[in-house]
Amino acid sequence: MVSAWRTFRSLPSWIIPLVLAVVILLLPVMGLDLSTSRQIQLACILALVVSGLNLSLGFAGELALGQAAMYAAGAYTAGLMSQAGHTDILVQLAAAGAVALGVGILTGVPGLRLGNWSLAMTSFFLVLLVPDVLAIFGGKTGGRNGLTGMEPPTLFGSELDTQQYYMVVVVVTVLWFAVMRNLVVSRHGIAFRTLKQSPVLASSQGVSVFRMKLLGYAIGAFPAGLAGALFANTDLFISPEAFGFTFATAVLAASILGGAASVYGAVVGAAIMQLGPNQSTAFQEYSLIFYGGFLIIGGVLLSGGLTKVGRAIVSKLDRRAGLGVVTAKENSGGTPELAPINGARxxxxxxxxxxxxxxxxxxxxxxxxxxxxxxxxxxxxxxxxxxxxxxxxxxxxxxxxxxxxxxxxxxxxxxxxxxxxVARTFQTPTIPENITVLEAVASGRYSVHRASMASAVLRLPSFRRIAKADIVEAERVLELVGMSHLRNEIATSLPLGMRRMLEVARAVIAExxxxxxxxxxxxxxxxxxxxxxxxxxxxxxxxxxxxxxxxxxxxxxxxxxxxxxxxxxxxxxxxxxxxxxxxxxxxxxxxxxxxxxxxxxxxxxxxxxxxxxxxx
Incomplete structure (x- = not known):
């Protein structure tokens, strides 16, 4: 059992999500019925919206509830394009994502300028205004009666049947989560976590707080736009009621239940909400009450969501298998060395x-x-x-x-x-949650050796070089402060003295x-x-x-x-x-x-x- 667990843990972290994605993609070939196929599609669409909230709230710490409005923007963009004869699903996805991104930027700038609670209120009122905005432009959107007259989606000129469209939904969802995973586990993901923990710390590491907050909120809007385009083509009909306050609450409930600070927590939360109680007629009638209950359960009894519970179980099994056990390391007694530094007066x-x-x-x-x-x-x-x-x-x-x-x-x-x-330490050590000692130290290089988010998402050679250099330098500096044996420990779990030395290492690595x-x-x-x-x-x-x-x-x-x-x-x-x-x-x-x-x-x-x- 122990050897099997060690073999399992030696696999790359992305293997299991990839295998599950392939299985879900091939379900129609295995005889999946239409009703279940539709529910899986809706779960994928909900997971896309929830992932955007996870990115902006769980990782960047931006209290924003506007994903429902971005979802509506993407859906009506795709619907209006379909009415006009532009039925290619790839074109609709690109346009819907761009429109949602634009809405995110336009609503995020004033909210962020005024503060976090202003952003929360701005996004909240944006959701409440969606039905009224649609009614004002009822001649185009169909108003409160909904948008009809859409044409079936196509791909490269060929109309998609039910099974093919299912595969499009799953592939788009998988690709987005691959993008989000690459972003979150990169230095930019650590920057988002740092921003959430302390804007003061983030700015002291060269992170533009306003720009990073806006990026987190705007990027979080993009998958909601993709989800809207996919939703519009699922039934070829869009109703304003699908984007109201109840849906916004469902998204928040799924995020909290699955785990807001988790990439795959969005999938877990969305699957539970869509494939579980959402099938009940009674749940549909009293959904807002149930969503409130989920928020209470997730916020009080499941702090960190189900993914945090899963991580705790994995950590317990790791300890039983002898994985990640820290052993004391004797000081070599050597004098640490640094390359010449061009100091400034x-x-x-x-x-x-x-x-x-x-x-x-x-x-x-x-x-x-x-x-x-x-x-x-x-x-x-x-x-x-x-x-x-x-x-x-x-x-x-x-x-x-x-x-x-x-x-x-x-x-x-x-x-x-x-x-x-300029690098500094603080009287009270400030370290982001859920990152390792190695990652915490490497985060000090964020502004010194910069890599774009695009290169991180696409894993371009330039990003790989910088990521490798981050690890090499972090290990070298950890050796200087005598903490190399703690490289894989969760940084916030260290005692005060070691956290202070970790801060010193984080300052030193910034050259x-x-x-x-x-x-x-x-x-x-x-x-x-x-x-x-x-x-x-x-x-x-x-x-x-x-x-x-x-x-x-x-x-x-x-x-x-x-x-x-x-x-x-x-x-x-x-x-x-x-x-x-x-x-x-x-x-x-x-x-x-x-x-x-x-x-x-x-x-x-x-x-x-x-x-x-x-x-x-």
Whole structure:
């Protein structure tokens, strides 16, 4: 049994979906009756619509319910084309997908500009407006009576019979899910997950938040358009009631029940909804109530949907078979190495920032040179993280200028600052859910070595080269931080110290010119602290500009070439370790030391004179 499971798990992940697709495609040849054939077609059509919602909601985190409207747009596009004599199903699919994509972009731009809840309301009202819009253009659409007079679909000039049309529906569905699978498992899929987890993290990795959100919503509209064209040609009649609020609720219920953050969860949810209770007359009469029940069950009892339950079962069987068991790896003791880095001089010149009546920074100045570690210290609330956020573009300066090399970034958006070569860690490690350690680290290369979504979907040679390089670099950096043995573990399952080191690895892999460490040593044990210190020295020696915000005074004194001290938003001291560790005001403001207690405190924290605390 164990050996059989190991053989099964050694198969590529796409083998089983492909085999099932081939079986479903060949069912008519095996004697499938017309009634069941129709239900499978409708399940495929529903799965296409649900997959679009999964992409925009489950992966990109966009709360949008407009798939029913895109579905209607695709259906009426195909229906009107059929009336006009354009019956080729491929042409109709292309046109319906394009129209749905256009509707997604037009409705997504204003909603996303105003925020997630605005997008949810925009898409919700779009669904409610569908019957009224169709009634307004009743002369073309048939209004509330529905669209009739459609011609049977053709393919390359030949009319499709019932069996041939069934195959078209299944093939279109399979091809779309292959596209979606390729997109989701690529670096773009990780970018979508990162966006869902934290737009701040996504932008710090060079992802344009608005553009990525719009792409997720618009691409999610495309399969709904395809589904609409297929639906229109199923019965050659379209009724406005098919695209109302009840259908939108059914799509949401299928997504939640199958698993919104899953490629094939859309198939599972759609199959259950279409082939199960939907066959009951009583269900049809009280469908909205039942859909609400499914949403409650899926949201409360099945968090993550049935696919999450399936993953848990697979993980349990893996453990029984001894697959994926993590064993501790001894540190080789070697010194990690990095290729030369073209560091950039960072200058924060007279920067001020106020939040209401709170002056977070007041004419603060900092200069960090390439190939050096510049520490930024100060008591809580002194403005350290505010300065890092301003360097990264999350806040706009009220006054002053920030430059990186020859580039002024004071007014730049966060993703543009990241593309200049700035990488950072955060006080609280932020890692997307359901990705491995290797994938989490590789995501740091998103903006450094770019690959288009088209190349990812089609698996072009350019994408394969970059994907292979992502893995190679991620494994190399994981070796640097001593975490290579955890490469296949789910990143969010790691303890705090390892998640902090993972963030460091994610920053290092971006080949940054400037690295900002925000209290990265918090929660690390002695071994991890030693590894972190070694890595910071390696970054410095490679030529990177390192800015270290840290409360561990001993670590600061051992690493920093230059120390800048903030208090109440102002720089109160600047100098090397020897100067700062004996500076009276620093000891008073930062460490709360009274005059005369300096020697006892320095002995307690292990500080020594400048010669021994100097970075080697």
């Amino acid at each position: 960072l200058v924060v010149d007279g920067v001020s920032k106020a939040f209401g009546g709170n002056q977070a920074l007041n004419a603060a100045t900092l200069t960090a040179e390439a190939g050096k570690v510049t520490a930024l210290i100060g008591p809580n609330g002194s403005g350290k993280t505010t300065m890092l956020n301003m360097i990264c573009g999350f806040y706009t300066a009220d006054a002053g200028v920030i430059t990186i090399g020859d580039t002024v970034v004071s007014q730049s958006s966060p993703h543009k600052v990241a593309r200049v070569g 940054p010119r400037v690295v900002l460490f925000d209290e990265v040593a918090s929660g690390l044990d002695e071994d991890e602290l030693e590894r972190l210190a070694d890595l910071i020295r390696v970054l410095r020696d490679a030529g990177a500009t390192v800015v270290l915000v840290e409360h561990n005074f001993r670590l600061v004194l051992s690493l920093a070439d230059e120390i800048v001290v903030l208090a109440q938003g102002q720089v109160i001291a600047t100098g090397d370790a020897a100067t700062i560790e004996h500076h009276p005001r620093v000891l008073s403001e930062y460490l709360g030391v009274k005059s005369g207690d300096e020697d006892a405190l320095l002995e307690e924290i292990g500080a020594v004179d400048h010669q021994t605390s100097e970075v080697k």
